[in-house]
Amino acid sequence: MSSKVYYLQQLSLSQLSAKPMNEHLSVQEIIEQQAQKSREFYIAVGKNWQWNDKLAWSEQQWLDYIESNQLRTFGAYIKGLLAGYFELHKHSDNSVEIAYFGLTADYLGQGLGGDLLTRCLQTAWQWQANKVWVHTCDLDHPSALANYQARGMSLYQTILEH
Incomplete structure (x- = not known):
């Protein structure tokens, strides 16, 4: 089965079309047990x-x-329950990749994706990035590509993978 992979980027924080954070959503950096939490979130x-x-x-x-x-x-948590997560990877060229981003099934369709992506992009830019980028594909959530674009990321490459 083939899929399309979309590469998107933001070249400056000024391109961010921010969405206000849901007051119930809290985002915390994982310092302790990062490997364990990364695995749990990924799954x-x-x-x-x-x-x-x-x-x-x-x-x-x-x-x-x-x-x-x-x-x-x-x-990302709502009332102490995991609602989603993101991982940022800073490359040697000072670009920051959104390595993973998403919500758990219980929190899909509630408008939280734009809130969390705004926070993700703001955090990436605070890391002295010269560019923030991500790749997604048509196997991801149907709104993933639109969410990235609505937050001000622009498509720069599309690849058909087999």
């Missing part, structure tokens, strides 16, 4: 979108993944 959010590239990873692979200080993980 909780990714199970709906065929994220399976890391499902077979060992505990050591997760520890190796988060070892770099160039990877930051953020959990």
Whole structure:
């Protein structure tokens, strides 16, 4: 089965079309047990979108993944329950990739995606990025591409993968 992969970017914070944060949504950077939380978040959010590239990873692979200080993980919570997460990866060229972004199934369709993406992009820019970028595909949430574009990210490449 083939899918389209979309690459989007923002070249300055001024391109951000911010959406106000839902007052019930709190975002926290994960410092303690980052590998464990990254794995939990990846499974909780990714199970709906065929994220399976890391499902077979060992505990050591997760520890190796988060070892770099160039990877930051953020959990999004409503009333203490996981609503979603994002991970940012800073590359050697000072670009910041949104490595993972999404909501858990219980919080889809409530307008939280734009709120969380706004916070994600603001956080990426605070990390002295020269560009923020992401890739998504047509296997992700049907509103994913539109959400990225509504927050001011522009499409710069589309690839058909087989």
